[in-house]
Amino acid sequence: MSDVLRGPEPDPPKGASVVVIGAGVTGLSAAWWLARSGVDVLVLDKGVVGWEASGRNGGGATHYQSPLFHEEQRLWPLMDELLGYSTEYRRERLIMATTPEHLAQYHQMAERQRDLGYPVDILDAQQVRGLVPLAGDNALGGIHVYYGGHANPQRTVQAYAWALQDLGGRILQHTPASRLVVQGGQVVAVETPRGAFGLDSLVIAAGPQTGQLLEPLGVRLPLAPARAEMIVTEPAPLMPIGGVDGNGLYGRQTLRGNLAYGGGPHEWMEVGPDGPAARPSTPLLRNLARRVAELLPRAAHLRVIRSWAGVIENTPDGRPVIERLASPANVTVATMSGVGFGLSPATGHAIRDLVLDGACSFADLSKLSLKRFEGLPQDWRERKGWRAAV
Amino acid sequence: MEPVRDAYALDGKIPAPEARYDIAVVGAGPAGVAAAIEAAQGGARTLLVDENPVSAGLMASDVPLFFGQRMSGAVQSGERMLEQVLAAEPALEAAFELGVEVQLGTCAWGAFVNGPGLRVLPDRLLGLADEQRAWTVGFDRLIVAAGARDLALSFAGWDQPGVMGANALHALLKRYNAFAGRRIVILGSGRLALETALTALAAGLQLAALVEVRDQVQGPADLAAQVRAAGVDILTGHIVQRAEGGVDGVERVWIAPTASPRDLGRAIACDTLCLAIGLVPAVELLDLLGARLTARTELGGFAPALDGAALPGRRDVFVAGDAAGLGLTEAAARESGRAAARAALGQAAAPPANPGVGDAYAYQADWMAALIAAGDPQVLVCQCEEVSRQALVAVRQPAYLGPPSAAMTARDATTLAADGPINPDQVKRLTRAGMGVCQGRRCREQAALILALQTGQPVQTLPLASYRAPVRPLPLKVLAAWDEAAAMGRGWDVWFGIPTQWTPYADIGTEREALGGTMHL
Numbered sequence: 001m002s003d004v005l006r007g008p009e010p011d012p013p014k015g016a017s018v019v020v021i022g023a024g025v026t027g028l029s030a031a032w033w034l035a036r037s038g039v040d041v042l043v044l045d046k047g048v049v050g051w052e053a054s055g056r057n058g059g060g061a062t063h064y065q066s067p068l069f070h071e072e073q074r075l076w077p078l079m080d081e082l083l084g085y086s087t088e089y090r091r092e093r094l095i096m097a098t099t100p101e102h103l104a105q106y107h108q109m110a111e112r113q114r115d116l117g118y119p120v121d122i123l124d125a126q127q128v129r130g131l132v133p134l135a136g137d138n139a140l141g142g143i144h145v146y147y148g149g150h151a152n153p154q155r156t157v158q159a160y161a162w163a164l165q166d167l168g169g170r171i172l173q174h175t176p177a178s179r180l181v182v183q184g185g186q187v188v189a190v191e192t193p194r195g196a197f198g199l200d201s202l203v204i205a206a207g208p209q210t211g212q213l214l215e216p217l218g219v220r221l222p223l224a225p226a227r228a229e230m231i232v233t234e235p236a237p238l239m240p241i242g243g244v245d246g247n248g249l250y251g252r253q254t255l256r257g258n259l260a261y262g263g264g265p266h267e268w269m270e271v272g273p274d275g276p277a278a279r280p281s282t283p284l285l286r287n288l289a290r291r292v293a294e295l296l297p298r299a300a301h302l303r304v305i306r307s308w309a310g311v312i313e314n315t316p317d318g319r320p321v322i323e324r325l326a327s328p329a330n331v332t333v334a335t336m337s338g339v340g341f342g343l344s345p346a347t348g349h350a351i352r353d354l355v356l357d358g359a360c361s362f363a364d365l366s367k368l369s370l371k372r373f374e375g376l377p378q379d380w381r382e383r384k385g386w387r388a389a390v
Numbered sequence: 391m392e393p394v395r396d397a398y399a400l401d402g403k404i405p406a407p408e409a410r411y412d413i414a415v416v417g418a419g420p421a422g423v424a425a426a427i428e429a430a431q432g433g434a435r436t437l438l439v440d441e442n443p444v445s446a447g448l449m450a451s452d453v454p455l456f457f458g459q460r461m462s463g464a465v466q467s468g469e470r471m472l473e474q475v476l477a478a479e480p481a482l483e484a485a486f487e488l489g490v491e492v493q494l495g496t497c498a499w500g501a502f503v504n505g506p507g508l509r510v511l512p513d514r515l516l517g518l519a520d521e522q523r524a525w526t527v528g529f530d531r532l533i534v535a536a537g538a539r540d541l542a543l544s545f546a547g548w549d550q551p552g553v554m555g556a557n558a559l560h561a562l563l564k565r566y567n568a569f570a571g572r573r574i575v576i577l578g579s580g581r582l583a584l585e586t587a588l589t590a591l592a593a594g595l596q597l598a599a600l601v602e603v604r605d606q607v608q609g610p611a612d613l614a615a616q617v618r619a620a621g622v623d624i625l626t627g628h629i630v631q632r633a634e635g636g637v638d639g640v641e642r643v644w645i646a647p648t649a650s651p652r653d654l655g656r657a658i659a660c661d662t663l664c665l666a667i668g669l670v671p672a673v674e675l676l677d678l679l680g681a682r683l684t685a686r687t688e689l690g691g692f693a694p695a696l697d698g699a700a701l702p703g704r705r706d707v708f709v710a711g712d713a714a715g716l717g718l719t720e721a722a723a724r725e726s727g728r729a730a731a732r733a734a735l736g737q738a739a740a741p742p743a744n745p746g747v748g749d750a751y752a753y754q755a756d757w758m759a760a761l762i763a764a765g766d767p768q769v770l771v772c773q774c775e776e777v778s779r780q781a782l783v784a785v786r787q788p789a790y791l792g793p794p795s796a797a798m799t800a801r802d803a804t805t806l807a808a809d810g811p812i813n814p815d816q817v818k819r820l821t822r823a824g825m826g827v828c829q830g831r832r833c834r835e836q837a838a839l840i841l842a843l844q845t846g847q848p849v850q851t852l853p854l855a856s857y858r859a860p861v862r863p864l865p866l867k868v869l870a871a872w873d874e875a876a877a878m879g880r881g882w883d884v885w886f887g888i889p890t891q892w893t894p895y896a897d898i899g900t901e902r903e904a905l906g907g908t909m910h911l
Contacts, residue, residue, distance in 0.1 A: 048813055055819070067895040084797035086787055112894060154819035155787070166797055173810040226399075226886070227507055233866060234827045248884050255790060256775075256822065263884045265400035269507045277506035278680055281859050283404050283517060283526055283871075285500075287878055290870035300870075303863035305827055311507075318891030319898075338885065367898045385394035389401045389509040 015198030016042035016170065018355060019190055020205065021177045021213065024054035025153075026340050027205035028160035028171075029348025030332075030355075032083075035167035037352060042197060043169065044190060046176035046275055050157025052207055054341060056279075056310030058230065058251045058262050059156075060243070061342035062093055062148025064113050066320070067363040071346035073118075073147050079345055084166060085159035088152035088255050093243035096128045096135060096142035098294060102246065103140050110143045119146045133239050136297030142246065150243045150252040153341055160344075176274065177206070180213060186330045187217070201355050205334045208271040208313040217328060221321060222373050223313040223335060224386040225271040229281045230262035230310075231288045233302040247295040249288070259299060261292050268386050271311060281307040312338045316373060316380055322347065323369050324354040333370070398887030400510045403878045407513055410528030411437040411491070413734050414516050415535055416498040416675065418442075420720045421711025422535030423481040424727030425734075429533075430488040432735040437527060438490050441497035441862070442565055443471035445521055452828050453863060454672075455561055456540040458554025459639060460662055462562075462570040468495070468521075471566060478565045496520050499869075500859035501532060501675045503706065514706060517859065524869045531706055531734035535727055536672035538712035541690075541754070542665060542832040543839070545761050546632035549773045551639025556586045556666035563593050571662035575643050576600045579624050580753070581717075583666035584613035590664075591620050598660045600624040603648050603760045608753065629760040631655045633663050651764035667757050668750055670835060671715045674861035677854070679707055685850035689715045690750025691835070692854045699730040699741045708734050716744045751849050758839040771840065772833040774826020781821060782837060783844045788822050807845040814838050814855040824855060827863050 018034050020027045023045035031041045045051075061076050063069055079087050097103035110120040121144040123131070128139045161171055172194070181189040181196065189196040204210050208225040235257030242253040251261030264287055269276070285307040293300040315321060315337045325331045332354045334347060350360045381387050395401065413429040415422045418440035426438040441454065446465045449457045465471055475494055476482055485492055500517030502508070513528035540555020547553070552571065556578075562569035574590050576583050579602035590597050600617065605627045607614045614624060629651050631644040643663050646655035668690050673683055676694050681701050683692040693715025694701060701707045710730035711723045718726060722742045732739035761769075767780035775788065784802045787794055803812060814837060817823070823837050824830035834855050842849035860869060871878075885891070897903045 048810065048816055065892050065894050069895075084795050086791050086795075086798070088791065116894070158816075158820055162797065162801060171809060234863065245884075248882050250884055256788065264882050265398055265403055265878070266886060267400045267508065267510055268396070269509075278508070280502070280505070280508045280678070280680070281500075282400070282502055282508060282511065283500070283515060284400065285859060286517075286524060286869055286871035287874050287882075289866045290872060290874060293866040293870050300867040301865050303827060303865050304860055304869050305829055305863045306825075306858045307860070308858055309507075312886075314886060314888065318886060318888035319893075337891070339891075364895075367895065383394055385396040385399070389399075 014195070015189070016040050017199070018201045018203065019044065019197055019199040020203040021190060022204065022206035023049040023161065023171055023173070024052060024205060024207060024340065025050065025157050025160060025344035026334050026336055026347050027203065028157060028164060029344040030203050030205060030334070030351035031169050032160050032164045032167070033348040033352035034355060035164055035169040037356060039356070041164070041169045043164070043171045044175045044177055044192060044197065045171070045173050048173055049161045049171060050154065052275065053310045053312050054157045055154045056230070056308055057153050057341045058260065059150040059153050059341065060250055061089070061150055062145060063339050063342050064116055064118070066339060066343055067365060067368070068343050068346035068350060069116065071349060071362055072343050075345035076149060076151070083159045083163040085162055087156040087159050089149060090242055090255070091147060091149040092241050093145040093148045093150070093245065094128070094131055094142055094241045095145070096132060096244060096246040096295070097140045098138045098247050100140065106143045113145065120144065131240055132244055132296070134236060134296035134298040138294065138297065148243070152254065177213060178273070180217060182217060182328060185328055187328050200330065202331045203334070203351055203355060204331065207335070208311060209273055209275060210313070210333065210335050212273050214333065219325060219370070220373065221333065221335065221370060222316055222376055222380060224268060224381050225311050225313045226266040226268045227279060227309050227311055228262060228266045229284050229288065229307060230260060231285050231292070231304050231307045232258050232260040233292070233299065233304050234258065236299050236302055247291045249291050249295060259292060259296065259302065261288060263291065264288060268388050269311070270388060276311045279309040279311060281309045314338060316376060316384070320368050321370055322350055322354070322365050324358055397881050398883045402510070403875060403881060404511055405875045407515055407526040407528040410513060411435050413437070413531045413533060413731065414527060414529035415439070415533045416516070417535035417537055417711070417713070418479060418482060418492070418494070419535060419537050419711060420723040421727035422533070423479060423485055424724035425533045425535055425710050425731040426485050426490045427481065427488060428728040428731035429734060430485065430490045432731065434735060436490045437493070437529070438485055439493045439496045439498055439518060441495070442475045443468060443495055448862070451863065452832055454539055454831065455558035456542050456555030456665065456832060457558045457562065458662070459551035460554050460562065460569060460571045461566070462568045464568040465566060471568070474567050475565055493518070497862045498675060499524065499862050499864055501678050503679055505680055519864055519868055522868065524864065531708065533708045533710055533730045533734055534675050534713050535710040535730070536675060536713045538669035538671050539831060540665060541668035541670050541835050543667060543757055543761055543836045544769050544771055545630045546765050546769050547634055547640070549770055550633065550635050552635060552661050553633055553640060553663045554665070556582055556664055557669060559586060559664050560589060563589060572596060573598055573660045574662040574664055575658055575660040576664045576666050577630060578602060578608070578666040579614070579626065580608040580666070581610060581613065582669060584609040584617055586664060586666045587617045587622065588613065597622045598658050601628050601630060601645055602626045603629050603757050629764045631764045646764060648760050651760060668754055669712065672713050674857040676701070676707070676709065677857040678859055678861070681707070683854055686715055687749050687751055687850060688746030689717065690754050691715070699726070699733040699739055710741070716742070717746060718742060718744055754839055755843065755849060758836060759843060762840070762843070771837055772823035772826060774828050775822040777821050777823040779840060782817065782823055782840055785817055785820050787820065803841055803844050807847065812841050812845050812847055812852060814841060814852055817841060818855055829861070829863065830855060
């Protein structure tokens, strides 16, 4: 952490038709979709765009369990062109097994995805080794998913931000939302250290802080933040498919060739209104290194050059909330509970629909409503063991 | 009632360390060895680790110092280098005799202490590794005496053998006795450059010249006089245009007057071009520990805020020597090591102060601006990821993504700066400058300087690009926890282990949901 001196700041504009709190992928995608519909939109963020989970994840784009899955698959191949900036999106994933249990599990996943109408091949060991040059003799088989894929989180989040600005949308970094001003049953402004920003509609996609912003409005969004970690190696020769998972890891080979992988235990924590106080990585990176070396034995000599951690907020069932609230009636809330990056093109579309039309045009989101948490005990985190170690 | 545990949380899965010490010292330079001796004399069970001898492979990647491929073949022999390193620091023998556990050829790749967002560590941990394996040790007190590394600024031809840094030259001469060069040109004329010059002369090397961008010699007059007395020119008011060479690297450097940097220059024959413009305190481990690092004008870099020798507000981490940004003489470095050890022992300690004068940032900026004026925008800033100066200020996407879109071409550091103070980590993510194997050692500082010059923001207001573990590149198989705890394997899920998260949407609320897991509390 370093001290910096802040220079003088320009006079900020005073509001927008839609204000979005949170310049992660969810908030930025929503803003971009709104701007595409000609809406005047302003995004506020406590820091730099995509600084939290949006810039720290594995880049995966294969969320078959989501109602937004079909839209996610439709949109990703179009995103570079729609945004006008590179996301490094590449289609396809290959999930390979080094244990019989994992192999059985991946075969089950294949079944579910075929049920949804998506092509998946079952691969034997030899086929896996043919498609994954860094795999070794311990590869038992796997599945080849002909859709889904991966993208570069950091490049993508900046692409959303720039694309939004190209459409006349505005982003104010280093402008945390401290309070929502309610009048006549509607949120009318967001207060920040740089003044209050008036609005007609509000979108809150502020990660772990989302719940805290809603609480004074009497809206309960139960969230538990946790830290997860990843490692990245120096570049390896490019494999035919970059989106290779397995052995308890998620991640990919980037277009540069680096192997970027995460997985394993998380740590429950507390996050205040200013966001995470710290995001340290831990000796868990050694266990990640082991699993990457097991998954891709021909990469075992590659040097790990970096690790990092990110904070993810989970709802009690781990499923997102994407909802236009009943009260205040001009507020749309989105927390993606760990699947934000991959679904972001679709989530943004859904939020746009909720803000402008009151309902999502392409998917049923009713099961992602906050209503499912009515009656949730106050001590739900203790009951699940989702608390920081004492 | 027994509290409910999340089987997939990290609690209880980070194993206890292999060994533990009262005081662990990182770095066996003058400050570190003195600290270890003082600690042992104070009755502490003491560990002293030093990464030297560093493997030849790591040196070839310019880690941890800017060696510029000027190591001789001697560095291939680990045994011989170990003997050299021992011989170069006689105080190590005293440390051994006092019962200090000395581990050479052992790098500290991480330091971990419970704090915000991290409560699961069983101990304060130092991550260590040699060429075969990695492990952790526990400590009550940590003294970071990790020294400083070379400040690298680029010019045409800097990405060939023979361009190196002053601390690397010092290491190859004094610690390794494995310097392959013969005729040196030194860039800079401050104390660092003059002392480097005198060290090279004492080693019997030819010193062709010193080149100084400013009109006056920057360092102490007496040292300058000694250099000149040896027949070496200090060419003030001059800048490097390019380094030229052949198959073995640098053969000559072209310089021109700072005032007219594009004029036809003149060539000085040399096989080594040694950057001695500044040093960067090795604060990586401190950043990992969440230490507050402040931009120090007299240093031209970030150094830890300290309360005496300790990180403020805590009694477990201490800093000594160049890592504290003190720029001390060797004798004063030893004194700072002793003071850090006394503080770690809980005794009163007054580390030597060195308030420092001058504006090293301004000096670095003068060099950077002159190098830019003399050079070509295609000069690489980041060798690992092949990012040119032009690409950096254009915030250009990497070449492997193909040509940028029209929209992308309209974006650059200036437009990015309109959104807020320019952030080196953000530029890094987009250009990849700093994301390579050398972990930003050759480009972190100059990238910040270039961005500052480009956007008109004072360089000391740019945030420090983050450091992360492992702070040395380590092979997967070396870093790997091959002997991981059973609890880790049992409690490992690819994500959070929340079954309901994966229920296909259509199944939610139907009897099929039970197949994947139910929503229960």
